[in-house]
Amino acid sequence: MQQFTATVSGHREVAPNLVRVNLTAPPRMLRGAAAGQFVFVRASNADSHEPYLRRPYSLAAFDEEAGTLALLVRVVGRGSRWIAERVEGEELDVLGPLGSGFKLDERTRHLLVVIGGERQSHLATVLPLLAPAAAREVTITILIEADTAANLPPPSLLPPEVEYQTATRDGSAGHRGSALDFAKNLLPWADQVLAAGDDPFLLRLKQICAKLYPLPKVQAAVERSMACAVGVCLGCAVETQGTGYARACVEGPVFDLDRLALLS
Amino acid sequence: MQQFTATVSGHREVAPNLVRVNLTAPPRMLRGAAAGQFVFVRASNADSHEPYLRRPYSLAAFDEEAGTLALLVRVVGRGSRWIAERVEGEELDVLGPLGSGFKLDERTRHLLVVIGGERQSHLATVLPLLAPAAAREVTITILIEADTAANLPPPSLLPPEVEYQTATRDGSAGHRGSALDFAKNLLPWADQVLAAGDDPFLLRLKQICAKLYPLPKVQAAVERSMACAVGVCLGCAVETQGTGYARACVEGPVFDLDRLALLS
């Protein structure tokens, strides 16, 4: 973990209200970063108390050597809007990388990624591991859902090798319904499953998995509102099965799905 | 008084930390405006509560017909910085014109303007009346003081006919000392005196006037912190001689100096 000033090198709206912000960081800031980890970004000028708290964003891309990183920002409120509006040359106050990322098993050949819930930017959590995995000849299928076609992240964000299956609640693109409707069939195929979404989505995934044998190995990235993101405030509590609360910002955001006690 | 959206048409640093912001307003917003009146400007994005209150700025220039106005902004804190940083095309949320301005007597032939105190932007209060007065062949002398040469507003802000006498506390330009050091000699010359500055400055001016006979006719623009600027909060109280408190935002900011009970 470091605190550093990152400079915006470009930003681009990849879908309505979904902005990719490219950043350059000083050397050695991204050492040991992993997909699923995040940065904690100040979303105001230094002389303003509003918004008061930093905002967590997954590393949507990073290059340790080049000192570059990218965020995939869904504009939902004033913090995200402020970040998404920064133009080339402006600086961001960044803390990170933070938390525990996804751990891709070296033996995995069939990787299933399941992204759901209200915000499609959850996809950011896995983006950095896709190209390296594809290069190691891992077959990757991503299932993703959105309310409507316009809110689906464009396939251009993904390496070409990835199979991208979409579902929309209104049927305007892909399957009409939930990404979890396919999951049942694909879970047995996968050696490893990575998931990201809100709690109700992850709970439904867990319920589907519970009916399968052998139990699929699922790592899931959760989201919590965060005040400190370094483990001191205990605000980002995630209830676990029998071991009390864990911190989304330190032990998470990525957990083994079977460790989580989720609420709908 | 109107509430309107003004568009920045340009801004220029006329001295260190002194920025002239040019604005265009919708038609009919500046009807009846006068020098010494002010506008009340929101100094944040609409989605931020910081800074909470609007900021008062004198009309440093206005053209009723053209729908243009200008502010002369001394950068002293975050509100003034925010306003001074707005670039061409950006919009400001403006309330005004507000308050009571200077009333130049038609018979005045010799006009003395005395500007002092900690902020040289007090000069803005008289700027709009100088050129019209000069055109009516009023002889105008301005006395102004600053801590040091760099903080003196450049004479380029003034019509060429105006005589501009400067004083600096460190002697780096003009007379070493206060603008009030000349005032004694010039006050008897003037038919009318306009002054602007902080209370201690205006008090000293008043004390000097008190020793003269006949008593010079002085109108003075005061400054108060303002919450509403429309007369409802009663926060901008100005103590008067014997008639209780007056409101700087309605009865003022320009008062007859002899009406004011000033504190040092």
Add this chain to the structure above:
Amino acid sequence: MVKQGKVVETVNLSVELAPRNPHGLRLRNPVMVASGTFGYGSEYAKLVDVHRLGAIICKGTTLERRDGNIGPRTAETAAGMLNAIGLQNRGVDWLLREHAPRWAKWKTPVIVNIAAESVAEYADLAYQLDGREGVAGIEVNISCPNVAGGNVPFGSSPTAAAEVTAAVRRASSLPLIIKLSPNVADIASIAAAVEAAGADAVSLINTVLGMAIDVQRRRPMLGNTFGGLSGPAIKPIALRLVYQVAQAVSIPIIGIGGIASTSDALEFLMAGATAVQVGSASFTNPHAALNLLDGLERWLLVAGVAEVREIVGAALPK
């Protein structure tokens, strides 16, 4: 989890603030402007269509003219401001002479906020307002120091608060709103006491006592040392107090404190307020109250809520 509403075509925004009072106090909508932040209603009238407001509460009025405090009287704080005006006003006679006749012609009811330093003065004020054209109700500011009671504000003890309420109640039959102070340990007991003493409604909160220091001059920023904190900064406190009072009284509650947007107003309604007052937000945006009103109507339409009353207290424990 987002509640799905039925389809509604119009929303009934009207609310009754004095159901126990024979006169009643029915507002067309629940959006009012708070005392001390909207003058006597006419100052903003050039800018804002004041006739669309639910009600206007005028600046605090005392029996006699008051000059108010020495300055500075206001200071900006993080997401808020401090004020120590000192109840500057010209007294109740002036109010009744200069303003009440105009108010009598308005569609929007005007409620007179009163302040005093003794129970007898409160009663006297209420008596003078009783039955006067243009005065739709009385809001009693009980945050004032009780001169006979060691300068402890009336609003900080249930007994003193109830005494003021009962005295005002006897002196006037007008709809009677008691405005509660947040600077107390147990607001619910004070609310219950004024309800029992005859209040038609309670409004809360008045400002929170605070201060700021001028570091360069090494002295308090305000001429009066202490001042009242208002604005978005106090909203979480005000909301909690409304939520607590809602569980202690059955008369209508008027929520006040940092309300600037539709969503702020909805929070207060869901916490148990029947109506809201917009205070210092008008300074930042004179249209705050009306924008909020428009947004409230739209929100209720989209949410399929036909009567604003339906969401009052929606977030209270079931």
Add this chain to the structure above:
Amino acid sequence: MVKQGKVVETVNLSVELAPRNPHGLRLRNPVMVASGTFGYGSEYAKLVDVHRLGAIICKGTTLERRDGNIGPRTAETAAGMLNAIGLQNRGVDWLLREHAPRWAKWKTPVIVNIAAESVAEYADLAYQLDGREGVAGIEVNISCPNVAGGNVPFGSSPTAAAEVTAAVRRASSLPLIIKLSPNVADIASIAAAVEAAGADAVSLINTVLGMAIDVQRRRPMLGNTFGGLSGPAIKPIALRLVYQVAQAVSIPIIGIGGIASTSDALEFLMAGATAVQVGSASFTNPHAALNLLDGLERWLLVAGVAEVREIVGAALPK
């Protein structure tokens, strides 16, 4: 009017927080970090040179492990935040085993913040901390509900607050700081009571009780309904309380509440605080406390103040 200082070359920043205590509690500088916002000191150590801090107050510790509240536990508010963590911690044994030995090697003193639901538990905690290497003092959070006393917080009555203070005082000779709650009507009387009962210092304020409502879901935002408000929003309230307490006690006061900058800290010192704690500002900027410290030293140099003590209480009535 700006005070002109004499020329000074160095500034003495050290302060004594327990002048009446035989151990004393001398800090190299008056800038501490507040309980619950800096963990156990090690979490931020990679980022910040914690050894430059005046002192560290660790997360509130109870006798037994506590799991804490159901989420959401935090919510952002205007210029601040609400928290309802529920005192999640692993208990005092774990603290003494896992952390105290490391603290014993640090240059910066660590003060243990304790919380309990009965006087006996408070005393037991103090007894267990007494004389343990690495524990420089005790800060007692008296905002916790008194289970035997109808769940009213200890901090809301002078008697209950004094009882806790006296019990802790008997159980341990460590420097003893009582942390006061702002959710009271008369903080000065509580401060005076804990001073009389043996407190070495008081710290204030703990968070202000508040809430937020999730309008879409029509229910309280926090799992616990109510939470504590912190951040710049509460600074004016905290400053006023410090100013009031400074006129009621003669033991040192530690100012807390919305402190994020040098000028905030100066306001508290001038209001009568001998030291300050930086709380949630560390979340926004982990370097807030140290930046503030650097700025404080520079400010004092420029103002010609040789000892930070000289400005303590500078804004109090003469």
